[in-house]
Structure formats: C-alpha cells, structure tokens
Amino acid sequence: MHLVYPTVLASLLFAIGVYGVLARRNAVLVLMSIEIMLNAVNINLIAFNAWLQDTLLAGQVFALFIIAVAAAEVGVGLAIVLMIYRTHESVDIDSLTELGDAQGAPRGTDRAAAVAVEAQVR
C-alpha cells in the first residue's frame, strides 16, 4: 500500500476536525471534533509504524497511549462542560467571554495599565 493514502486521509480528517473546533458552538460537538483530530494522528502513527517495519511497534504503542489519554481527556472535558452548564445554564462557547477583554476595552499597551488599575482595586 502506498504511504500516501493513509497520510492524506489523516490530513483530511485533521482539517475536518479543525473546522469543527472552530465552527461549532456547542462544547460537546467541539469535543467530538477533537476526537476526530486525535484519530487522524493515530492513523499517521500506525501507517508510519508499518512503513518503517518497526519491530518495537513504537507507532502502535503510541497510538494505544493516545487512545488512553483521549479517553481521560473526554472524561475531564465533559466534567468541565457539565460544570459550565451548571453555572451558566448553557454550553455555548461563544457566550463564555468572562476571561476575555470586555467589549471595547483597551488593548495592547493600554492593557498593562488596565491590569495595574485592577491590581490597585484589589
């Protein structure tokens, strides 16, 4: 099998996952898109493992570890999403703007002054 097929498939899946992360508003759908991206990486690892004929099977073992880490990531991520839902009554990530600058707030160098003012207020 030509190595081009799995690597191009992985590239396409990764790009689709990037689109999902950027375009979706529901936090659970963003998590699904991240899963697609992780799967694209796994395809690459396994394809190169077969291409290099690695007798230690490093690619396959790394893919296994990525699957385990992805499971942990989904568990913690969904717990965080549930916390957000409990406090905000919504999982719309476009509406979670408390940590960003306020609309029309000064940016750049003025931001240091704003931080200083905030520190004084504290």
Added chain:
Amino acid sequence: MTLAQAAPGYADVTAQEVIFILLGLVAVAGAVLVVTTKNVVHAALWLVVTLAAVAGSYLMLTAEFIAWVQVLIYIGSVVVLLLFGIMLTKAPIGGTAGLDGENRVAAAIVATALGGTLATLMVDAFRKAYIDLEDFTASGADETGTAIFQHYVLPFEVVSVLLLAALIGSIVLSRNDEGGP
C-alpha cells in the same frame, strides 16, 4: 504482488488499497457530517461511523490490536460518554440551526487551507514511499502485547496513573454538593 523492491506504480492497485480508499471515503464523509449536521445526536452517531471506518483502516495497516481497542474504547465508551454529555447538558435534541457559530466561513477557509497544505505536503514528500504489507507480519496482538509489556512497561504504568488522576478529577469536578462531604 511479487514485484519485490521496486515500488509498484499507482496504476496497479492492490486489494488492500481499494478497501483502504473505500474506508477512507466513509471516514471522511462521516467526519464531514459530524461537523456539519444540525442534530447533536446525529453528530454522535456519525462519529461512530467515522471511528469504525478508522478502525477498519487500522486493520488494513496490520494493527489489529489497536483496531479492536479503538472499537472497544472509542465506539464503546467515548461515544456513550459524549451522548451522556449531550443529555446532561440538555442540548436541543431536535434539528436546530444554532449549533454553528458566526465564524463558520473563516473556519472553512482555515480548514481548507490547512487540509490542502497538509495533503499537498504529504503527497509531495511520500510519493515514492511504499508500505510492504506482505513482509510486515510482526504486528499481531501477540507482538503488540509483547512490545507493551517488555519495552513500554513504564509508560504503560504512567498511563494507568494518568487514568486514575482523570477519574478522580472528573469525580471532583462533577460533584454536586458545594461544601464538605
């Protein structure tokens, strides 16, 4: 195919390549539907299709143990977990238009540019690379298990600690009571 060392051209397609391309088409189509469908539950079900097709492509690349782990962990538990998340966050189950943000066009441009660049790079870099699947037999579940428990025991144990930490973290995060046990 017994053409030995010289990598076969793209004209003579092997059976594995045909199956792999079909599985890849299914995976890409399922992934596109995951990120574009208007129904949250349908997105989770299309994700199952994508993950199953990716598991099949692992099988075609001789990684049988990883393929079954993919079926068990991704399709068996991650998707169920995501469906639980959909239900617990009371996402609109019926078809709704508000699932996509207003920056959809920018996201499409970025994703197209990224996918085009990556695919072009891969085709350019690995045009002559050929995976000799007939020669690569040391890749069954037997060999994978030996590799994990002989050469990668320490990372394996670290992963188990990570899973424990994630378990405790999820429990702490999703506890309902405010103060004290």
